[in-house]
Amino acid sequence: MTPREFFAEVTLPNLQAFKQAYESRVAAFNVIAAVDSLAAHIFWWLKANTSAVSDISDDSHFRNELAKLSPDFALVRDVAKAMKHVQLNRHAPLVSTAAQIAPKKLGYGQGFYGEGRYNTEQVYVILDDGKHRSVETIADRSLTLLIGEMDKFGIP
Numbered sequence: 001m002t003p004r005e006f007f008a009e010v011t012l013p014n015l016q017a018f019k020q021a022y023e024s025r026v027a028a029f030n031v032i033a034a035v036d037s038l039a040a041h042i043f044w045w046l047k048a049n050t051s052a053v054s055d056i057s058d059d060s061h062f063r064n065e066l067a068k069l070s071p072d073f074a075l076v077r078d079v080a081k082a083m084k085h086v087q088l089n090r091h092a093p094l095v096s097t098a099a100q101i102a103p104k105k106l107g108y109g110q111g112f113y114g115e116g117r118y119n120t121e122q123v124y125v126i127l128d129d130g131k132h133r134s135v136e137t138i139a140d141r142s143l144t145l146l147i148g149e150m151d152k153f154g155i156p
Contacts (some may be wrong), residue, residue, distance in 0.1 A: 002156050003041040007147070011038045015139060023103045028123035028135045029083055032101075035142050036080035039063050039073075042146060045155055052153060066149070072141035075133060079125055100126045101135070 001009070014034040018027040043062035046053045056062050067074035075094050082098045095101075103123050124132040149155075 001041070003038060003045050003150055004156055006041045007038055007150075010034050011143070015143065018136065018139065022122040022136055023120075025101060025103060025123055028101060031139050032076055032079050032083065032135065035076050035139050035146070036063070038143075038146050039066055039077075042149055042155065046153060050153060066145065070142065070145045072138040073145050075125060075127075075138050076142045079135075079138075094127050095125060096128055100128075102126065104132070106132060 011031075011034040014027075014031045018024070018031040021027045039062065040059040043053060043056070043059040047056075053062060056065065063073075063077045067077050078094045079101060082095050082100065101123060104126075105120060105122075106124070123135045125135060125138065126132055
């Protein structure tokens with residue numbers, strides 16, 4: 001399966017399901033996992049077909065490089081790890097536990113301007129510093145990054 005096929009068959013359907021149920025923790029977990037997995041598909045395609053990642057040893061290292069390009073992807077990476085491992089205690093993650101991904105209804109000024117849906121319950125990531133980030137926003141922005149990487153390297 002190419003990265004584009006994974007995007008079309010797995011990531012995009014999970015994103016669409018989440019946009020229909022943006023208050024669902026299950027749908028949020030699924031879209032985060034799908035976006036994080038897409039990064040691995042991109043890495044292994046690049047490893048097999050180009051020299052672009054010859055100095056990168058594995059997909060975790062590749063995710064770290066992507067995280068340097070996008071704070072939104074850095075958060076996707078950390079949330080995916082927290083979902084898998086339940087608690088994170090190495091490498092100064094942005095979130096420490098999977099419990100920090102939860103549906104909430106924020107009031108005016110509690111979230112980041114331009115993120116999420118106004119005045120409705122939706123799934124947020126509550127950062128260790130107490131700030132709230134919309135899962136919908138970080139997934140959308142991370143996919144923009146990953147699609148840009150596929151375009152840049154001509155990935156089918």
